[in-house]
Amino acid sequence: MSFIGNDNLQTLLNGELEVIKPFDPTRVKNGAYELSLGAEVFLTDSEKRSVKQLLENEMIEIRPGQFALLLTKEYVKIPNNKIAFISIKAGIKFEGLINVSGFHVDPGFEGNLLFSVYNAGPSNIRLSNGTAYFPIWFADIDQDYQDYKGSHEKQKRIPDGPVKALSQGELASPNVLSKRIEDNKHLKTKIEWVVLAIFAGMVALLVKVYTDSSKLKDAVEYGYKQKATEIVADSAIMEMKDSISMLNKKIDSLTLSVRRKNEGTK
16 A cells, blocks of 8 residues: 555546545645535534534634534545545644544545544634645555445535534533532632631630620629628618617607606706
8 A cells, every 4th residue: 555645646636536626736735635624513512512504714612621523625535446544734733632533534435524523732722614624645555445335425514423422411521620620629618718717606606605604693793792782781771770769769758757857846
C-alpha cells in the first residue's frame, strides 16, 4: 500500500470520478486534501439537544469537556481500489480537540464525512463554517473491493443515532465534575461557618443565662437582706411605740394623781 502524492492526488480528485465535491485545487497540500466544516453540527451542551444549521462563515464554540458532531462540507467518493485516512489539523489538535470517530474511510464509501470530536483542552475551541480543518489522505490497495454497504452509505446529514447517544442525560465532563466539587467545597465551608455561628450563639446564650442567673441570685439575696432589715426595723419601731405609749399612760396617771392630791389639800 502506497500513499498518493500531490500531483497524482490532483489528477485523482479533479478527474471524472469526482472523488471530492466541491473540489478546490488549492486545498491539496502535503499529500492530503483539506476538507472543511459544513453547515450541520451538533453540540452536547446545546439547549435543545438538536442538530444546528450554520449560516455561511458562522462560528461555533466547543466548550471544554464537551463532544460535538461535525459534518464536512464536501461530499466524498472513495474509489473501490483506494482507502482514505482522516485527521484534524495540528493547530486545532494543539487546542485540545480530539477525533474519536475513527481514522479511515472504507473503499467504496460515498457521502459527507462525520467527525465525532471531544474538547480535552482548557478553553473553548472555535470553528467556523467553510474553514478547512480535516486533512484526508488516499492510498492504493492491491485489489478492488465491493461497493461500501455500511450504515453511513451516501450520508448527507448528521444521523440520528449519534445524536441520540450523546443526548442521554447530563454529560459528566471533567469541567462539570470539577465545578460540582468546587461548589460542594463552598457549600461545606458555608455549613461549617453556620454550625460555628450556631455554636458561638449557644455559648453566648449560656454565658448570658449564667450571668443573668448569677445576677438574679445576687438580687434575691440583696432583696432578702433588705427585707430582713426592714422587718427588724419595723419590729424595733413597734416596740418603741409601745414603750412610748406605756410611758405616756404613766405620765397621764401621775398627772391625774397630783391634780387630785392638790384638790384635796385645798
